[in-house]
Amino acid sequence: MSGPVISLGGSIFSKTDEKYLSEFIERIKDEDGYALVVGGGPIAREQISKLRMMGAKEYYLDMMGIQATRLNATMVSLALGNLMDVPKSIDEAVRMMKVYKRVIMGGTEPGHTTDAVSLLLAEALSRDTVVNVTNVDYLYDKDPTVKGAKKIKNITYSDATKMITSEKRGAGANFPLDILSLNIARRSGIKIKIVSFRDPSNAFKAINGKKFEGTTVS
Ligand code: UTP
Numbered sequence: 001m002s003g004p005v006i007s008l009g010g011s012i013f014s015k016t017d018e019k020y021l022s023e024f025i026e027r028i029k030d031e032d033g034y035a036l037v038v039g040g041g042p043i044a045r046e047q048i049s050k051l052r053m054m055g056a057k058e059y060y061l062d063m064m065g066i067q068a069t070r071l072n073a074t075m076v077s078l079a080l081g082n083l084m085d086v087p088k089s090i091d092e093a094v095r096m097m098k099v100y101k102r103v104i105m106g107g108t109e110p111g112h113t114t115d116a117v118s119l120l121l122a123e124a125l126s127r128d129t130v131v132n133v134t135n136v137d138y139l140y141d142k143d144p145t146v147k148g149a150k151k152i153k154n155i156t157y158s159d160a161t162k163m164i165t166s167e168k169r170g171a172g173a174n175f176p177l178d179i180l181s182l183n184i185a186r187r188s189g190i191k192i193k194i195v196s197f198r199d200p201s202n203a204f205k206a207i208n209g210k211k212f213e214g215t216t217v218s
Pocket of ligand 1: 061
């Protein structure tokens with residue numbers, strides 16, 4: 001398969017979104033092969049906040065988050081009936097892809113998110129697209145909870161970077177991308193498609209290179 005790398009946002013593991021996780025798993029079963037990077041979601045946040053209260057340093061909080069992403073990746077892998085381990089590095093993932101034609105992984109090392117992992121994996125596998133399956137349907141021109149926020153269908157790497165760094169966007173705003181991911185995408189010309197997991201058929205349109213509702217960063 002030469003399809004996209006899929007970055008599955010950890011928020012799909014929230015209790016209220018269980019049905020979308022099941023549907024995602026049902027649908028991905030039918031795909032020929034896949035390179036899937038799974039996020040940490042609520043379990044990562046919960047464990048990190050407990051550990052933070054105990055005074056652990058950021059490095060160790062990231063290590064905790066990585067373990068949560070791997071736990072979620074293991075769950076997806078087992079749900080798909082895969083008897084393979086979750087690779088711990090991009091190199092291991094590339095080797096696994098060669099053998100099994102599919103790979104499911106979580107985080108790799110401290111200091112970034114699973115979105116960055118998905119972009120690095122796309123570079124390593126020479127894939128030209130990452131589909132970010134997340135909890136927002138589009139990138140918006142301002143915080144989507146603010147009235148009058150407009151959907152963005154297409155945006156350049158540099159405009160997306162400006163949006164992230166802009167001070168107007170308050171902390172905690174729903175921004176499904178980070179700067180490191182954008183930088184990796186830009187240096188290798190990898191398109192990022194942002195789609196919501198709450199519309200599975202649309203998400204799989206994006207995965208299969210069809211017309212979809214969502215944002216394309218290129
Ligand atoms: P996520 O990448 O899932 O964080 O990893 P996120 O983007 O905040 O959450 P979702 O999944 O999109 O909802 C969870 C945490 O694990 C650590 C970071 O602390 C991150 O916030 N992590 C993850 C790493 O340090 N390195 C990695 O490669 C991945």
